[in-house]
Amino acid sequence: MSNSATDHATVPPTLWAVRGRHTGPAPEDVVRRTLRRHKESGDIDDFAEPPAAGDPGPRVFEARWRAGGTVTVRARLTLVPRQGRPQGHEWRLVAEAERPWDDAWPSPATLFWPDGGSGDDDGSWDHHPTVTGLRFRHVNALPEDDKEMRRRLRDAAREAWCVHVVVHEAMTPDERGRLPLARLLPPGLRHRVIEHRAAPQQFRGVNWALKDLGVEVPRGGAVLLPPDPAPEGYDGREHRVRNVFLDGSEPAELVAALRHFVALPRPLSRDAADALTDLRENWTLMTLQEQLERERRLVAMYADALEAMTKSRDLYKQAAEQALEALAAYRDVPPSALPQQRPGPRTPGALHQLTRTFERLKLPVWGRQQQEPATTTPSGAADGTGAPAGTPPPEDEKPA
Template identity: 80%
Template sequence: MSNSTTDRAIVPQTVWAARGRHTGPAPEDVVSRTLRRHKESGDIDDFAEPPVTEESGRRVFEARWRADGTVIVRARLTLVPPQGRPQGHEWRLVAEAERPWDEAWPSPATLFWPEGGADAGDGSWDHHPTIAGLRFRQVNALPEDDKEMRRRLRDAARESWCLHVVVHEAMTPDEQGRLPLARLLPPGLRHRVIEHRAAPQQLRGVNWALKDLGVEVPRGGAVLLPPDPAPEDYDGREHSVRSVFLDGSQPSALLAALRHFVALPRPLPQHAEEALTDLRENWTLLTLQEQLERERRLVAMYAEALEAMTKSRDLYKQAAEQALEALAAYRDVPSPGVPQQRPGSRTPGALQQLTRTFERLKLTARNRQQEESAADASANGTPADPAREDDDGTGTGGDTDDRSS
């Protein structure tokens, strides 16, 4: 078994939580009828069915009442559609009060589910959520086979939503002794305890089955199964009862062990943290005063967000202005080792150099053209065209002087 509790939140003392399975059809109708009847009788102030996504297939019910007439209790029940075996709708019920839970307060389970009678529907709501055959409010006889008994107790220890109690019968009880002990417990514990009953001849087998869990049931006594993970500083001896009288009298020693166990800083069981978060953050059944307070909190939150956005915008604007100033200063400062030239000062020198280059190319092309013309004239026996003579004083200039003389 895992003894680590660091990865889970601790169960608050203001929270009452239970988990079970409804095996009949239309459990949502049973819950609606029960809540409506309790509202009409004044047991609860109000109830609601918040909308959920169709993909989840879940149904959610909320109820609010006042314990002792003054302490506000908010409760949320979630119906989970069937998934494999065992059959039926799993239900998860989490209730939170304004002060630590009092075991004398009414059980939240009886405000969502009927105690019995015609309103209970075709099926029953008090089945264990994962282990077939186990039920709240009843005596659950342990299997005759030792291996099957060991498997059942091991699986029960892993389910820490419930409080599992193993009771050994020192002798075969009478009709009164065969009644479940849960009926003698306070309302706050009654629907959270599952009673496993071992027959007189099963003492050796049940202790063999409990060996892996590190606990042992005394002859004619009882023991609480340690959850997985177990609470810190858990001592199984503190949750062992030497004698339990099955005569209808109050099981005071067992009740003391249950109270001690509930008071431990136990980790929230699987899915319980999610259910508690939904209760706190997605609660919809608000009074007018609660709605006003919620709107005020929203206005304050939006004001803080707007102020933060304004400060962020101002800081961004200031940073942008500083960056532009730094960029302008960087452009005005000359870079070391590179002569700074203005665009206008570079133009005359470059233009003169380009002009000289074009003149050289022009002279080269003209000389080449004259040479080609002279070669053609000598080959044909005709004098070269006077217009193509050079202008250096020879050619057409000389012939003109001789004719004029």
């Protein structure tokens, strides 16, 4: 695991994000019916289904509501078909509020997906996106095999969208203790937590499986799996609960640990950052006032760009005029008044190299007129003077 989150953006306190997998057919129909029902009841102000950019496979849904009656929340759910295993549709849900998120607000998941009391809630939407067998809103028993348990917890710790909590049963619970703890959590935490349950006899095995993650669960207690990469200053002891009573009462210590964990400057995964950017930049469900403000921002942006272009044009024009003036002044100056550039002294090495270069050049002597050989004297024979044939006589022996 990584020990630093310096290269990752942190989760904004205004963000609520989770992702999962829908295993049934036509999940887009389920989302439409759920949103329509909440709009009719007044739980949400409006919703829309904008076209997804690029690949026609994904489906996008937007919804807005006022949490607590005053705080505007914008949410965006994206459905992506899965090609491999596990099959189904992966969904990603990001919601951003105007102020830091309050876990007493309704869970955005229940405004897009049915959550009890509805015929559409067949339990198809609350599956973990990558780890088969894990589900929200359920008690997820750890495997009996220690190596399989270790593999599951390691894979779960890599999931940065939700919080994983491991609970150890001090003794075999009754019917109330077998119910998931998620139902006792505040609404804002309920669908962001996956509960792993270890049986009483798995105490040593679960701590052996957690050793690589640097945490351990107390007997009869709970521990939150650390994020990967862990934020700076992270201390796993602050997210360990000594006792969790599985008697149907509210787990106050566990709720406090979860709130502290969610409030940390945790690293924001790349895909979560992309989903948040998509929400902010491609949002379409705007009111008339928001549309007017957006157009005003565009007009101001275009005005700034036009002013910058005008400034650049003026600067280029001024520079060109100065260059022309300098060129005209240079042409009016007589050559004698211009500074003469004197060549620098040549180094002996350079002169020697230049000499050697000229020596290597074998240039013919053009313009030298070749003499016709004498017809009576063989080529190369000496005449009476002892000079080779064809040699002109000296000046003093020439006839007058």
